[in-house]
Amino acid sequence: MASDSEPTPASHSDQTFDVLVIGAGIIGLSIARQFLIGSDLSVAVIDKAVPCSGATGAGQGYIWMASKTVGSEGWELALRSQKLWEELAESLKDQGLDPLQLLGWKKTGSLLVGRTPEESDKLKRMVQQQCEAGLRAEYLSASDLHVKEPELMVDKDTGAAFLPDDSQLNARRAAEFLEKGNRHYSSKGRYAEFYNDPVISLLRSGSSGEVEAIKTSRNILHSKKAIVVAAGCWSGSLMSDLLRESEIVLDIPVKPRKGHLLVLENFNSFQLNHGLMEAGYIDHHHTAVPLPSVSTSGLLDDHDGQALSVSMTATMDTMGNIVLGSSRQFAGFCTEVEESIVNRIWGRAGEFFPKLREKPLSDFSQSREVRVGLRPYMPDGKPVIGPVPGLANVFLATGHEGEGLTMALGTAEMLADMVLGNPQKVDSTPFAVHGRF
Missing domain, CATH: 3.50.50.60 (FAD/NAD(P)-binding domain)
Known part of the structure; x- marks a missing residue:
């Protein structure tokens, strides 16, 4: 038995x-x-x-509604799933158990960050729709965003959609x-x-x-x-x-859509209070071909016909490791680490977090992990x-x-x-x- x-x-x-x-x-x-x-x-x-x-x-362990479109065909399923995860976490608490320990679950809230006036306008509309759909959401101006995430580089055009009830899991x-x-x-x-x-x-x-x-x-x-x-x-x-x-x-x-994540272990000099994602990630998530230059990432290219995109995502896991992403490409069932893409993820993260530019990635050769996975992509x-x-x-x-x-x-x-x-x-x-x- x-x-x-x-x-x-x-x-x-x-x-x-x-x-x-x-x-x-x-x-x-x-x-x-x-x-x-x-x-x-x-x-x-x-x-x-x-x-x-x-x-x-x-x-990376997102349970996020920040990146979902209100009224889309997947909206209700994502909303229902988020509720079920929350109910599971609460049931563990009721049993005297710790959902952080058992699931890596923590309600960090999420920030969807825009850096252009066009993106800010889009985020404001998203927040309004999310509020009308019953979610807690608010738009943060540059000054408010800086208070939430001091490590994040902000200027007058920077803003974010903030969903305080979004959470993370350790998959x-x-x-x-x-x-x-x-x-x-x-x-x-x-x-x-x-x-x-x-x-x-x-x-x-x-x-x-x-x-x-x-x-x-x-x-x-x-x-x-x-x-x-x-x-x-x-x-x-x-x-x-x-x-x-x-x-x-x-x-x-x-079909498989390859993704890289970069994990920096015990990066104690850097602190994230929420999960962060750049606004362009949403477009890249649903797009299989390079987008026009209006996209925030500016890092989309053909990459040997693989339609590569790299967008900033950043979370801090339960062990204090920083998890940076993320790439998307069509490379068949290949799961080999591509250092050129890892370097792009690091470079893109540095555009949002100046502290990450203080050291080269080579300094972390003994305290890093690269995760490579194949997402099951559907054309629609x-x-x-x-x-x-x-x-x-x-x-x-x-x-x-x-x-x-x-x-x-x-x-x-x-x-x-x-x-x-x-x-x-x-x-x-x-x-x-x-x-x-």
């Missing part, structure tokens, strides 16, 4: 579960958790590697917390993990054509209720492989959440790009409600597979 701190070892045999979840990132683990706490179904999580080996482990801690919580159900026979065990094929019933099991490198796992593909940027290619010998034609255009900017046409018991949950952590709990709730036939808390229509591709 597995304890709640050790994974259930995969046995080399046929096993049956109600729900199979393919992918052990923040989305997959959250979906497994939702079924476990919201029903009496049994769940298995399958991954070709281990948790946090994809985009989740390389993320790895959050994933570990979810995984540990899921493992409590192992002793009840309701949960198992199959890691380092790639999915090879779907096994369909000869009579109904319904998918009844998946074959992995070591096991055959049967499903009585649903199979959920939540494999991040690998979801599209995985579905293509799984459907290759079927009559179903489905092209999920999710929306995740895919819902059943696969022609395979009623197979569901997709992918394509969140850089918002997987933000939207994880809301996505899990939406997907579980679909499978269980519960009323939807958020309209799932914009995220449906059917009619999108």
